[in-house]
Amino acid sequence: MDLPDGADTRHYLGVRDSIAAHIENGDLGHNACLPSERQLQSGTGAARGTVRAALFQLEAEGLIYRKERSGWYVSPAPIVYDPTRWEGFMSYVKAQGRDPKTELLGTCEVQATAALADIFGVDAGATLYELRRRRYVDDRAVLVETIYVDPRLAPGLLDHDLDGSLTQVLKREYVVDVARNRIDMQPCALTQAEAAALRVKSGLPGLLVTRISYDAQGRVVEYDQEYWRHDALKVSVDIRVG
Amino acid sequence: MDLPDGADTRHYLGVRDSIAAHIENGDLGHNACLPSERQLQSGTGAARGTVRAALFQLEAEGLIYRKERSGWYVSPAPIVYDPTRWEGFMSYVKAQGRDPKTELLGTCEVQATAALADIFGVDAGATLYELRRRRYVDDRAVLVETIYVDPRLAPGLLDHDLDGSLTQVLKREYVVDVARNRIDMQPCALTQAEAAALRVKSGLPGLLVTRISYDAQGRVVEYDQEYWRHDALKVSVDIRVG
Structure with a gap:
């Protein structure tokens, strides 16, 4: 889970914070599907590697999880x-x-x-x-x-x-x-x-x-x-x- | 940490068990350096991917850890x-x-x-x-x-x-x-x-x-x-x- 090429620490933490804020304020409820990586790229203006680094960070924290072949979801409350x-x-x-x-x-x-x-x-x-x-x-x-x-x-x-x-x-x-x-x-x-x-x-x-x-x-x-x-x-x- | 190509579940668990046994019976004490991956290959007759899968498994269990550029070591007691x-x-x-x-x-x-x-x-x-x-x-x-x-x-x-x-x-x-x-x-x-x-x-x-x-x-x-x-x-x- 090292950073993909081109990802910048400052940028990926910014993208991480912006997605986390949508989860914390309830815009994205438990089990809600996240926008696609492509949509997150255009929404944040960040590079693909930066978006992926932010998603991996949120996964590591337990805030989101992956379903095979269907994308990223907001984790239910533990x-x-x-x-x-x-x-x-x-x-x-x-x-x-x-x-x-x-x-x-x-x-x-x-x-x-x-x-x-x-x-x-x-x-x-x-x-x-x-x-x-x-x-x-x-x-x-x-x-x-x-x-x-x-x-x-x-x-x-x-x-x-x-x-x-x-x-x-x-x-x-x-x-x-x-x-x-x-x-x-x-x-x-x-x-x-x-x-x-x-x-x-x-x-x-x-x-x-x-x-x-x-x-x-x-x-x-x-x-x-x-x-x-x-x-x-x-x-x-x-x-x-x- | 998916299995490297060529690694077979049965084989890597066998290699895992054999290294774990050396740790458990004290042949390899806390902080002891493991033999090199090459030595483990020739010692066990297993493929490189199988040896690495066994090492990753032991790392996941917390039995061994890596030091950068210096190999694998037995974890101290938690x-x-x-x-x-x-x-x-x-x-x-x-x-x-x-x-x-x-x-x-x-x-x-x-x-x-x-x-x-x-x-x-x-x-x-x-x-x-x-x-x-x-x-x-x-x-x-x-x-x-x-x-x-x-x-x-x-x-x-x-x-x-x-x-x-x-x-x-x-x-x-x-x-x-x-x-x-x-x-x-x-x-x-x-x-x-x-x-x-x-x-x-x-x-x-x-x-x-x-x-x-x-x-x-x-x-x-x-x-x-x-x-x-x-x-x-x-x-x-x-x-x-x-």
């Missing part, structure tokens, strides 16, 4: 996620007036790698359930996730309906209750598999959120790896001095 | 940041046995934009102090930040030594105490200015951390925008039910 609150995806998305959806992509039984064995406290090679899901906000794919569950805690889990809250299924069907979550978040670049599942270009930034859930006895209930598209999420924490 | 704990950079980096450093890049007085005026509750155009700093862990630049402070709370602030904890200066010199922090985190792509300050390629993923600090009376003490390189930070939160 979902606000407070990791200190005890709430799942289906619930915090709904609470923000948005429409959450979970799609089960596939399930299988896998042999625990050394890393997974370590997390679950089982022998390497022990069987674990693996679920792959994609989650949507207002019909836009925002994350793909891989979840591991120990079959000893939830035998037959894969036969249940897994298109919603897994935590609810574990509670209802297996009386397994989550008492503690350890959540790690690390920015990443979305590589081939995740990018394809989210229908974005590989190499775009994302956020990897991993969660280990424990029950009251300290047993690992689930281990979840979520890859979020970078413009879909804002992590927000409000703390007061102890 | 700093763990828990936003629920009441601790500043200088303190939590030290607590992890690492060496923090703050470099003041420049200070000036600016006119508040509409967005800044809104945050500080001042009129647009009002004067604010602006500080630009770069922060290091073990002599590696990990973040650049822009901080705004209202001069009414801390007149003459820019005359003090600002190469350390700003919170400490505000407390010691102005009896201004932070009582609440609102922290937002959003993955982003590092654009020209930040990437140059961190000496990375623009377009690489980063994490934008913004913090609004309030005193006990609810006045905004500082507004801080930090751009982190993506492999330098892991955000970690541990929570228990209710």
